[in-house]
Amino acid sequence: PAARAAAVALGYLRYLRGGPGRALELRALRRARRQDIDDVGHKYYLELELEDVLDKDRTVNCTAEVLYHLGNKSSAPDVQVTVQGELRSTEEADQEFYNRIRSLEKELVAENIPDSHGNVPPELEPIRLLAGVASGYLIWQNSTENTKFHLAQVKRVKQVKRSDEDLQFDYVVLLHEMVSQEVIPWEVTVLWHPRRGGRVSRDRRQPPHGPG
Amino acid sequence: HQVLRIKTKNEEEVKQLQLLESLEHLQLDFWISPSAPARPVDVRIPAVSVQSVKAFLESQGIEYSILIEDLQDVLDQEKQDMAESAQRQRSSSFDFGTYHTLDDINEELDHIASEYSFVEKIQIGESYEKRPLYVLKFSTGGTKRPAIWLDAGIHSREWVTQASALWIANKIATDYGTDDFVTSLLDKMDLFLLPVANPDGFVYTHTSNRMWRKTRSKIPGSVCVGVDPNRNWDAGFGEVCSLFAPPGPGASDKPCSDSYHGPSANSEVEVKSVVDFIKNHGNFKAFLTLHSYSQLLMYPYGYKCTRPDDYAELESLGRAAASSIRSLYGTTFQVGTICKTIYQASGGSIDWSYDNGIKYSFAFELRDTGRYGFLLPASQILPAAKETWLGLRRIMEHVRDKAN
Numbered sequence: 001p002a003a004r005a006a007a008v009a010l011g012y013l014r015y016l017r018g019g020p021g022r023a024l025e026l027r028a029l030r031r032a033r034r035q036d037i038d039d040v041g042h043k044y045y046l047e048l049e050l051e052d053v054l055d056k057d058r059t060v061n062c063t064a065e066v067l068y069h070l071g072n073k074s075s076a077p078d079v080q081v082t083v084q085g086e087l088r089s090t091e092e093a094d095q096e097f098y099n100r101i102r103s104l105e106k107e108l109v110a111e112n113i114p115d116s117h118g119n120v121p122p123e124l125e126p127i128r129l130l131a132g133v134a135s136g137y138l139i140w141q142n143s144t145e146n147t148k149f150h151l152a153q154v155k156r157v158k159q160v161k162r163s164d165e166d167l168q169f170d171y172v173v174l175l176h177e178m179v180s181q182e183v184i185p186w187e188v189t190v191l192w193h194p195r196r197g198g199r200v201s202r203d204r205r206q207p208p209h210g211p212g
Numbered sequence: 213h214q215v216l217r218i219k220t221k222n223e224e225e226v227k228q229l230q231l232l233e234s235l236e237h238l239q240l241d242f243w244i245s246p247s248a249p250a251r252p253v254d255v256r257i258p259a260v261s262v263q264s265v266k267a268f269l270e271s272q273g274i275e276y277s278i279l280i281e282d283l284q285d286v287l288d289q290e291k292q293d294m295a296e297s298a299q300r301q302r303s304s305s306f307d308f309g310t311y312h313t314l315d316d317i318n319e320e321l322d323h324i325a326s327e328y329s330f331v332e333k334i335q336i337g338e339s340y341e342k343r344p345l346y347v348l349k350f351s352t353g354g355t356k357r358p359a360i361w362l363d364a365g366i367h368s369r370e371w372v373t374q375a376s377a378l379w380i381a382n383k384i385a386t387d388y389g390t391d392d393f394v395t396s397l398l399d400k401m402d403l404f405l406l407p408v409a410n411p412d413g414f415v416y417t418h419t420s421n422r423m424w425r426k427t428r429s430k431i432p433g434s435v436c437v438g439v440d441p442n443r444n445w446d447a448g449f450g451e452v453c454s455l456f457a458p459p460g461p462g463a464s465d466k467p468c469s470d471s472y473h474g475p476s477a478n479s480e481v482e483v484k485s486v487v488d489f490i491k492n493h494g495n496f497k498a499f500l501t502l503h504s505y506s507q508l509l510m511y512p513y514g515y516k517c518t519r520p521d522d523y524a525e526l527e528s529l530g531r532a533a534a535s536s537i538r539s540l541y542g543t544t545f546q547v548g549t550i551c552k553t554i555y556q557a558s559g560g561s562i563d564w565s566y567d568n569g570i571k572y573s574f575a576f577e578l579r580d581t582g583r584y585g586f587l588l589p590a591s592q593i594l595p596a597a598k599e600t601w602l603g604l605r606r607i608m609e610h611v612r613d614k615a616n
Contacts, residue, residue, distance in 0.1 A: 112422075118587045119589060179555050
């Protein structure tokens, strides 16, 4: 249960602070405490150790509070995360990525990231990390105490050129839900800008899978 | 064709052999020519001339012995040896650090079994789509020695498990005779390894859907296919925890669900085959199963949240095994009962084995913790296999000591 709350906190943080140059992962769940608040819900107090995979030697500590609302299943948990210290700056990598995508003649299209063997071509790694930002949003918005989501794979991604300064990517991501073991396809559109960060503009859950 | 060795006693006899050598119609092939009395003379004689040459030597009182009774036999054996050696070359160049198809895996099982006399490939049943369920039996003798069971790939999308099982099979085979632990283990116990417990699902992950988990059985009355083979064992089958609102964990009764438990316990032939095999054998002391991902080392129970009778011993052994795993690359595995560690889940294999008298029942969830999940890069196969092996070793050590 505490691990599930940690996943929610991580998703939230990825959405807020993630980007094509930042790969936040949970190193360890150091401490967890649950508080049952009458008529409100269950609140988890967490101490997490995070790392940016692209900066492996450094870990960052953070505290988080995750409140699952009682009864109302359609309401997202309330999350607060406080990062102690600084996350490594990704300004340069972000700008590089932005320039690269903006200068593409044809809109970027890709499938199956990682592929069946776990491979991610280096030039697609930032695309995958952006999918992590989008998934972070989905995980935060759709988690309950009985679910634990992970981004399993980017099934499809299509860039959509825009007239404004944002980059737009339409994704179909596969989210793996641990408790039911379902792999759920989810359409999600992400708008991203090096200085403004990312935000999800649209999302739609697809049925888990065809009959087989 | 025969090859004779002729021992000449004097110059006279040498001259006789030189005469023989000049008779071309005999088509004699002198491997060592007649030169001096002291030196033996080796000659290959075509089948048609064998009788007449022998008759000649005997009439002259010249001593000979048969070096090679039948040259063709020798040639045939050599050809076979060469083929086996080529096979060995191929298998020692089998890349354990990459993902393989079912056919490749089965071929490698054949190689390992043919290369080592104490390894045998046996078939314990067939999958729904009629694929053989192959188990490698490691046995250095005895009759129904106390045994250890190890399986992988019961959930087909967990590719690092089949890959690791293959590496582990090869490791055990090559270590017998050189590694103290493996040698002492196989001298006392047998090991049965099922590297692909769900071959239909595995093929499906290659051909159609990399994320497929279940079997591929048709479910009467449903358009959906497949049963979660790790909810199909006869241990709290079909029970759902009442504390959670539906759709609850435990196992699903919905055919389209990825944790569908199936119409009845052991309905899946993949599960029934293992159950029957283990029951018929009757002398298993440990039941170990590999899954991914999450990095967990678990023991019963999953179908209920109460501790097993052997809780203290299993917890302690689990921790020791996790410690061994960590010693290699620092990879941390969490230890505990299934219920406490992951979730309540009914119909699981180690719950069944434990309730059927196999005390040392453990389930491993291998790398990673979610970054790649099921799509673990091939570069991590060998590290995962090696660290997992250390954990399995630790458990097997304990089982070996306790079961004897």
